[in-house]
Amino acid sequence: MGTNDIDPDTGTAPRFVSRGFTGRARRPRSARLPPGQYDVGSGFPVLSAGPTPNTHLSRWDFTVQGQVDRVRHYSWADFRALPREPVEVDIHCVTSWSKFDTRWEGVSVDTLLGDVESGAEYALAFSDGGYTTNLPLADITGGRAWVVDTYDGAPLRPEHGGPARLLVPHLYFWKSAKWVRGLVLGEVEELGFWERFGYHRYGDPWRQQRYAGD
Amino acid sequence: MSTPPNPPDRRLDINAAAGPLAELFAVDLTLATVQCDGCSNTTDLARYDVYADGPGLVIRCQGCDHVVLRYSTAGGRLRLDMTGTRLLVIPGG
Ligand SMILES: [Zn+2]
Numbered sequence: 064m065g066t067n068d069i070d071p072d073t074g075t076a077p078r079f080v081s082r083g084f085t086g087r088a089r090r091p092r093s094a095r096l097p098p099g100q101y102d103v104g105s106g107f108p109v110l111s112a113g114p115t116p117n118t119h120l121s122r123w124d125f126t127v128q129g130q131v132d133r134v135r136h137y138s139w140a141d142f143r144a145l146p147r148e149p150v151e152v153d154i155h156c157v158t159s160w161s162k163f164d165t166r167w168e169g170v171s172v173d174t175l176l177g178d179v180e181s182g183a184e185y186a187l188a189f190s191d192g193g194y195t196t197n198l199p200l201a202d203i204t205g206g207r208a209w210v211v212d213t214y215d216g217a218p219l220r221p222e223h224g225g226p227a228r229l230l231v232p233h234l235y236f237w238k239s240a241k242w243v244r245g246l247v248l249g250e251v252e253e254l255g256f257w258e259r260f261g262y263h264r265y266g267d268p269w270r271q272q273r274y275a276g277d
Numbered sequence: 278m279s280t281p282p283n284p285p286d287r288r289l290d291i292n293a294a295a296g297p298l299a300e301l302f303a304v305d306l307t308l309a310t311v312q313c314d315g316c317s318n319t320t321d322l323a324r325y326d327v328y329a330d331g332p333g334l335v336i337r338c339q340g341c342d343h344v345v346l347r348y349s350t351a352g353g354r355l356r357l358d359m360t361g362t363r364l365l366v367i368p369g370g
Contacts, residue, residue, distance in 0.1 A: 112331040113342060157332050158351075192342070237332060257332055260347050261356050274352045 095153055096161055097268040103160035109222045110158065112256065116191035116221075116242050123226060125175065125210065126245035129187075132180040142210070142227070145170045150209055152232035154239070155268040167230055169211030172203045172246075183248035187255060188229050191242040196229075196255035197264060198238055200248065203231060210243060235266040235273070304367050312364040315343025319364070 096102060120139040127135040137145070149168045155161045186203055189195050202208065212219050212227040219225035224241030231238045237257050247253075258264050263272035271277055312319040318340050325345060328335040333349035333356065347358040359365070 108330070110331045112328050112333075112335045113337060113344075114326075193344075260333055260349070260358050261354075262332060274354070277352075 092163055095163060097155055098271055100155055100159055100161040100268065103162050106160075107162060107165075107223065108156070108158075108160060110156065111222070111241075112194065113192045118191050118226070118242070120226060124244070125227070127176060127179055127248070128245060129247035129249050130181050130183040131248055135175075135177070135179060137175065139226070142170065142212075145174050148209065150211065150230065150232075152230070154232050154236050157235040157237055157262065157266070157268075157273050161268075166215050167209065167211040168213035169209040169227065169230065171206060172208040172210065172229075173206060175210060175246075176204065179248075181248050183250055185249050185252040187247045187249065187253050188238075188240040188243055189245055189247065190240045191244055194240055194242070194256050196238050196240050197252055197258055198231065198234070199252075199265070202234065203229075203246075207231065207233060233267070235263075235268050237262065238266055301367075304369070306367070308369075309365050309367045311345055311362050311366075313338040313341065313343050313345050314361045314363040315345075316341040317363070 092102065123139045125137040125142055147168055148171055149166070151164055151166050153161060153163045154165050181200075184200055186198050186200050187195055188198065198208075208229065208231045210227050211230045212225065214220070214223060219228060221242075224239075224243070227243060229238070229240040229243045252264065254264060258275075261275050263274055263277055266272050307323055309322045310319055311322050311325065315338055318338065320339075322336070324339060326337045326339055328337065332351065333347050335344055336346040336348075337344055338361075343361050345359070345361040347356070349356045
């Protein structure tokens with residue numbers, strides 16, 4: 064799909080699909096709210112653990128490294144030329160707000176991993192500013208995670224993680240690393256920024272996995 | 278008689294730290310000076326940047342953005358991470 068949002072077959076803008084919550088999208092909102100969460104409505108809180116980076120697109124790249132047959136680098140132009148997908152999902156922040164039907168566009172992590180050969184089971188996402196978060200590789204493949212650069216039809220704003228952030232909607236939103244710059248694949252799980260501070264290594268909002276031991 | 282105790286015998290129960298730690302947490306940390314483990318700079322804690330809207334409070338060095346302290350009371354548990362602080366000095370003792 065091109066970046067002009069026009070489907071060449073129908074001449075119309077593509078319909079947003081609910082890849083992350085297939086089968087859950089039409090359920091009433093009350094059934095889509097994980098335990099301990101509230102609906103934040105039209106708001107979109109900005110949560111930052113550090114200054115907002117200001118990386119020029121000419122210096123931006125996305126790297127797949129670690130336990131891989133060969134390191135993959137995508138420049139911004141490379142990234143923008145990859146096949147793109149619209150994504151409409153609910154997101155759940157560990158600070159208890161949830162936001163329904165958020166609309167994003169970006170590149171599936173499956174596409175970014177492409178033909179990477181790896182025996183790794185885990186990924187550590189890393190970002191400008193030093194932020195990291197750990198994820199099982201199985202949770203960011205199979206159409207469950209994206210690197211998105213568009214929110215609600217407009218370029219993703221820096222305070223929300225632009226130029227690009229990870230989107231892993233089935234886990235608490237701290238896993239959806241803002242300002243993401245790459246993935247380090249490995250056999251062992253290296254904990255990320257909040258996980259090393261005692262936040263849950265997996266972070267399933269439906270099981271309220273907020274802290275280690277939950 | 279003057280034989281020093283074996284090193285393992287010098288180990289103390291955690292209760293021996295409870296009193297001193299209670300004093301630490303009773304003082305006003307905003308008066309402290311902190312040496313950043315990222316760049317070695319030493320300055321008043323008041324001159325560090327605080328990010329308070331995330332899952333935990335994050336205090337960063339103004340010089341190098343290194344995280345010197347993280348603190349949270351979420352989930353009914355107090356968490357303190359000071360791996361980024363090389364030295365904390367509190368006046369008054
Ligand atoms: Zn520093």
